[in-house]
Structures are given as C-alpha cells and as structure tokens.
Amino acid sequence: MMKLLIVEDEPELLHSLKEYASQEGFIYDAEADYASALERISLYDYDCIILDINLPDGSGFDLLEVLHQKDKTDGVIILSARHSLDDKLKGLDLGADDYLTKPFYFSELHARIKAIIRRKQFKTNKWVQFSNLLIDPDQYLVGVNDLQHPITLTKKEYAILTHLINNHKRVITKVALAEYIWGDYVDEAQSFDFLFSQIRNIKQKLKKAGAQVEIHNIYGVGYQIKPI
Amino acid sequence: MKLLTYTSRIQLFFFLLLFGGFSILFYLVLSWNVLQNVDEVLYNRKMNLLAYLKENPRAPFTEDNPLDDFTFYLIDEEAFQKGREIYADTLVYEPVDDELDEYRKLTTHAELHGNYYRLEIVKPHLEVTEIVGTIAITLGGLFLGMTLCYYLSQRFISRKIWNPFYEMLEKLRHYRLDKQIPVLSHSRIDEFQTLRDAITELMQKNKEVFDSQKQFIENASHEMQTPLSVIQSRLEALISQEELTSEQAAIIEGIIGSTQRLKKLNKTLLLLSKIENRQFLLSEKIPVNGIIDRSLAYYEEQKVAQHIEIIIKKEDELIVQGNIMLTEILVQNLLKNAFLHNIREGKVIISIMKNRLSIANTGYKETLDKEKLFHRFYKQSGNPDTWGLGLAIVHKIAEVSGWNVSYHQREEFYVFTVLFE
Numbered sequence: 001m002m003k004l005l006i007v008e009d010e011p012e013l014l015h016s017l018k019e020y021a022s023q024e025g026f027i028y029d030a031e032a033d034y035a036s037a038l039e040r041i042s043l044y045d046y047d048c049i050i051l052d053i054n055l056p057d058g059s060g061f062d063l064l065e066v067l068h069q070k071d072k073t074d075g076v077i078i079l080s081a082r083h084s085l086d087d088k089l090k091g092l093d094l095g096a097d098d099y100l101t102k103p104f105y106f107s108e109l110h111a112r113i114k115a116i117i118r119r120k121q122f123k124t125n126k127w128v129q130f131s132n133l134l135i136d137p138d139q140y141l142v143g144v145n146d147l148q149h150p151i152t153l154t155k156k157e158y159a160i161l162t163h164l165i166n167n168h169k170r171v172i173t174k175v176a177l178a179e180y181i182w183g184d185y186v187d188e189a190q191s192f193d194f195l196f197s198q199i200r201n202i203k204q205k206l207k208k209a210g211a212q213v214e215i216h217n218i219y220g221v222g223y224q225i226k227p228i
Numbered sequence: 229m230k231l232l233t234y235t236s237r238i239q240l241f242f243f244l245l246l247f248g249g250f251s252i253l254f255y256l257v258l259s260w261n262v263l264q265n266v267d268e269v270l271y272n273r274k275m276n277l278l279a280y281l282k283e284n285p286r287a288p289f290t291e292d293n294p295l296d297d298f299t300f301y302l303i304d305e306e307a308f309q310k311g312r313e314i315y316a317d318t319l320v321y322e323p324v325d326d327e328l329d330e331y332r333k334l335t336t337h338a339e340l341h342g343n344y345y346r347l348e349i350v351k352p353h354l355e356v357t358e359i360v361g362t363i364a365i366t367l368g369g370l371f372l373g374m375t376l377c378y379y380l381s382q383r384f385i386s387r388k389i390w391n392p393f394y395e396m397l398e399k400l401r402h403y404r405l406d407k408q409i410p411v412l413s414h415s416r417i418d419e420f421q422t423l424r425d426a427i428t429e430l431m432q433k434n435k436e437v438f439d440s441q442k443q444f445i446e447n448a449s450h451e452m453q454t455p456l457s458v459i460q461s462r463l464e465a466l467i468s469q470e471e472l473t474s475e476q477a478a479i480i481e482g483i484i485g486s487t488q489r490l491k492k493l494n495k496t497l498l499l500l501s502k503i504e505n506r507q508f509l510l511s512e513k514i515p516v517n518g519i520i521d522r523s524l525a526y527y528e529e530q531k532v533a534q535h536i537e538i539i540i541k542k543e544d545e546l547i548v549q550g551n552i553m554l555t556e557i558l559v560q561n562l563l564k565n566a567f568l569h570n571i572r573e574g575k576v577i578i579s580i581m582k583n584r585l586s587i588a589n590t591g592y593k594e595t596l597d598k599e600k601l602f603h604r605f606y607k608q609s610g611n612p613d614t615w616g617l618g619l620a621i622v623h624k625i626a627e628v629s630g631w632n633v634s635y636h637q638r639e640e641f642y643v644f645t646v647l648f649e
Binding site for chain 1: 450451453454456457458459460461462463464465467468472474477478480481484485487488491492495523525526527528529530533557560563564567568614
C-alpha cells in the first residue's frame with residue numbers, strides 16, 4: 001500500500017489532490033502549511049511526497065533540505081507555480097525526484113507518481129497487469145496474457161495506451177492526452193485529429209489481439225480505458 | 229554636423245560680417261576725416277591767398293604759373309553771382325610719371341580789383357590709398373589672429389570641457405533598458421553636471437518602470453498558475469461524472485479548450501519574461517542535428533495526413549553554443565510554424581550548414597509583413613488557437629543567444645534562417 005503526503009496551501013487544489021489520492025486508493029496525509037508538514041515528515045515515512053514550493057510560512061525547498069539531512073528516501077514531486085529553471089535545478093539538486101509546473105493534469109501527475117513507485121519497487125512487480133493485458137515498461141512491450149506475442153504498437157500508440165491504463169480510474173481529456181504525446185510541438189486542433197486516428201488504430205490492434213479492454217470516448221471530451 | 233563645427237561656422241560668419249562692416253566704417257570715417265583736413269587746408273590757402281592779393285595789388289596772379297597750386301580764370305559778373313564754392317576730387321595729369329593722380333580741388337569765386345575771377349586751388353591727396361592699405365593690413369592681421377585664437381580655444385574647449393558631454397552621449401547611445409544603468413562621470417561645468425544628474429535620474433526612473441512592468445507580468449503569470457490548476461482539476465473531475473448530458477459536456481469541452489489556451493498563453497508569457505531576465509545558462513554545446521531529428525518525430529502524423537514531403541539537407545554537423553532548452557524551443561517553434569502554415573502536398577525543407585539552419589516551407593502564397601512578423605501578438609492567419617507569439621519567442625531567443633534570425637520569400641517557399649555566430 002502506498003503512503004502519500006500532500007503539501008499544498010491552496011484549498012481547492014488540496015481538495016482535488018485529496019480526491020485524486022483516495023480515488024487511486026492511496027493512504028495519504030494532507031497538510032496546508034510548512035510547520036505541520038515538517039511535523040509529519042519527522043514523524044512518518046512516506047513513499048511519495050507531493051510538495052508545493054510556495055507555502056505561507058516557508059518554502060518547500062526547506063522541507064526538501066530537512067528530508068535530505070535526515071537521509072529519508074521519500075520520493076518527492078515538486079509542484080510549483082514558478083516555471084523556472086533555477087527552481088527546477090535547485091529542487092532536483094536537493095533530492096526531489098520530479099518536478100511539475102502548475103497547472104498540471106492529474107493524469108500527468110499520476111504518471112510521475114507511478115514512475116517513482118516503479119523505481120522504488122524496482123525488483124518486485126515490474127510488469128503491469130490490466131485486465132488480460134500485460135505490460136513490460138522496461139521493454140515497452142504490451143501483450144495479451146503473456147509477452148510471447150506482443151502487440152505491434154508504434155511509440156506513440158504505446159505511450160497513449162500505457163497512459164490510459166495508468167490513469168484508468170479517471171477520464172483523460174483530449175487536451176491532456178494530446179499535450180502528453182505532442183507537447184507544444186503540434187497545434188492543438190490538428191493534434192486532436194491525429195489523436196483520434198491513433199486511438200482508432202489502438203482499438204483495432206487491441207481487438208485483433210483479443211484484449212479484453214475497451215477505450216471509451218467520454219462525451220467526445222476525453223477517453224477512459226475499461227476492462228470488458 | 230558637430231555642435232562645435234556648427235557654432236564655429238556661425239561665429240566665423242559673424243566675425244566676417246563684423247570685420248567687413250567695421251572695415252567699411254573705418255574707411256569711411258578715416259577718409260572723411262582726411263578730406264575734412266584737406267578741405268580745411270584748401271580753405272585756409274584761399275583766405276591767405278586772397279588776403280595777400282588784396283594787400284599786394286601788384287602781384288602777378290592771373291598767369292598760370294606751374295610753381296603755384298592755384299589758377300585764376302577771369303569771368304563775367306553774372307557767372308560770379310551764380311558761382312558757389314565747391315570742393316571736389318579731380319584727376320590731374322602728371323607728366324613726370326605719365327599718370328593721372330588724385331587731387332582735391334577747391335573751386336571758388338573772388339572779386340579782385342574790380343574784376344571777377346574763378347579761383348581753383350588743388351592739393352594732392354594720395355594719402356587715402358595708403359590709409360586703406362594700412363587698414364587692410366592691420367584689420368586683416370587682427371582678424372587672422374582672432375581666428376587663430378578662436379580655433380585654438382575651440383580645440384581646447386572641445387577637448388577638455390565638452391569631454392564629459394561626449395562621453396555621456398556615447399554611453400547613452402549604447403544604453404539599453406534591459407541592461408545596467410551606465411555610470412556617467414561628473415563634470416566641473418554646472419550645465420553638464422545638471423544634465424548628468426537629470427539623465428541619471430531619468431534612466432533610473434525608466435529602469436524602475438521597466439522593471440516593475442516586467443515584474444508585474446511575471447507575477448501576474450505566476451499568480452494565475454494556481455487558479456488555473458484548480459480550474460483544470462475541477463474540470464477533469466466534472467468530466468468524470470456519469471450523468472452529464474451532451475449539452476453539458478459540450479459546454480465543459482469549450483471551457484477545457486479555453487483553459488488550455490489560457491494556460492499556454494501564460495506559459496509563453498512566463499517564458500518570454502524569463503528569457504528577458506536572462507535566467508538561462510547560455511554556455512552549453514548543443515548539437516542541432518539531434519534536436520531536429522528528435523523534433524521531427526512529432527510531425528509524423530502531420531506529414532502523413534497532409535502528404536507533406538520533408539527534405540533534409542545536412543551539409544555539416546551544426547553544433548552551437550547556447551541553452552539546450554531554449555534552442556529546442558526555437559527549433560520547435562520554427563518547425564511548428566512550417567507545418568502549421570503548410571498546404572496539402574506541400575514541402576518542408578530543412579538545411580543544416582556549418583553555422584546556419586534554415587527551414588523553408590510551402591504555404592498559401594500570401595506575402596508576409598517582414599517588419600511585424602517577429603512582433604508579439606502579430607498573426608496573419610485567423611486561427612484562434614494561435615497567439616502570434618511563436619516567432620516573437622524565436623526572435624527573443626536568438627537575440628539573447630547572440631544569433632540572428634531572418635525571413636525571406638523565395639519562389640513558393642517561406643524561408644526562416646537562423647545564423648549562429
């Protein structure tokens with residue numbers, strides 16, 4: 001079971017983060033200021049800390065420093081409104097594992113948390129199972145029931161499919177998915193069309209391989225993968 | 229024209245005017261004076277002569293004697309009555325040097341021993357020419373001396389006194405709002421010192437305004453990040469609910485789209501202000517070929533969907549010095565541009581040379597405004613999803629990295645070239 005600490009001072013966002021954590025079935029503590037967060041980390045160990053940099057009574061960087069001094073191995077994802085390279089370097093220097101700039105998509109946050117978890121549980125449980133689909137993240141392989149005969153997917157198809165599976169508990173909006181795949185490279189309106197055909201291809205390939213999953217188009221706004 | 233040259237010219241002109249005026253005046257006054265003297269001499273001579281002839285009636289005077297300077301002409305009474313005394317210049321033939329010489333002649337009338345005479349007395353007055361010569365030499369010398377003095381003092385002034393002024397001018401010429409305020413040196417001259425203080429104050433105020441404006445954009449963008457996060461996360465939660473009608477979903481989709489646009493705009497503004505604040509290390513060695521290869525992977529779908537032909541001409545390995553992230557953004561924006569404004573079955577040609585990258589694409593054959601192309605928020609297409617900031621970012625990145633980006637149209641191609649130097 002994963003244990004999370006959420007440190008965020010903006011109440012609305014904290015609320016969303018808590019909602020996210022319970023949806024994913026994480027055990028979590030949530031704090032809105034530096035002092036209480038400091039108390040938490042000195043008392044408990046967490047698998048992952050979601051840390052806002054700008055807190056009313058201190059900086060998230062100081063918390064990082066404390067963790068560093070105590071040799072804690074908690075994975076840390078920094079949330080920052082400052083899209084600044086300095087912050088990023090400083091954060092990663094102080095032992096943060098990842099960095100997300102606000103505003104972020106929860107699907108993106110979840111992907112980062114998953115990555116940290118995977119790193120922590122390196123030896124055990126490396127493969128991901130979803131319905132009858134089996135995924136080996138190290139080799140970028142997806143198969144039905146086993147990996148003897150993997151489904152042939154392009155890089156982007158693989159990325160879309162695993163992102164959908166990682167976030168199967170929520171709807172991923174088209175915007176979020178397009179941003180995840182194409183970043184700022186492609187104009188949004190165009191990327192929606194490409195996304196549409198990519199998803200169509202994935203659906204065909206999954207069906208042909210006999211995967212017991214279905215990618216649902218939710219109100220034309222987003223996608224969600226569900227087991228059949 | 230330099231200020232000193234300009235003032236010298238005007239001053240020299242007035243000197244000349246003054247010199248000319250005074251020379252003429254001097255000449256007139258002097259010659260009038262000389263004439264007065266000569267006339268006085270002539271008058272005295274006449275009075276003495278007539279007085280002598282009255283006392284000595286026997287003295288022969290009517291004959292023209294070459295030894296004397298006077299001549300009596302016998303006239304009738306009527307002519308005598310009408311006659312007046314006249315002083316006049318005249319030319320007299322001098323047989324000795326075969327020349328006409330200048331003389332002053334007094335013509336007057338007199339009654340002697342019952343007869344009427346016209347009396348003419350002459351005196352040479354060659355002095356005028358000499359006087360003029362003297363004046364010319366003295367005044368000319370004076371003028372020459374003054375000019376020389378003036379030139380020397382001007383040189384001295386320009387070297388010493390105007391020095392701080394020119395220094396100020398030079399520093400102001402190189403002054404840029406986003407750079408440090410230059411330190412202007414003090415001057416002993418009050419006006420220059422005042423100017424220096426005024427300029428320094430002005431620059432400081434300007435800088436403050438500029439900085440606070442920059443700070444404002446940055447802070448506003450930062451502050452917008454958190455509310456945007458909230459909106460986005462709440463929208464994601466909303467869309468996950470199962471009992472939405474399609475109308476509601478359409479509304480949410482619209483909001484999601486707008487939030488995304490706002491988010492991108494905000495991100496871009498932050499990036500721009502960060503570039504302006506020079507928060508990036510610019511000393512990394514960047515292989516541009518690699519960036520191009522990686523970036524092109526994002527355009528696979530577009531290439532297939534629009535049948536766009538990508539031609540890559542690699543003449544050399546292009547390695548530049550700058551910031552990796554910024555260079556990626558630059559390439560990304562140029563490529564995005566080339567694909568976005570392309571046509572079906574169009575082309576994108578990427579040429580990589582030793583110190584130059586050029587990206588050319590086919591398009592809708594409109595002429596682009598070279599001047600405004602790199603301005604912020606300038607866009608020629610009516611596409612509501614673009615901000616017209618992409619090329620402004622390209623320009624800014626090139627500027628801080630010391631590169632040069634230019635645009636030209638060649639046949640059916642729109643060509644953007646980055647010169648790395």
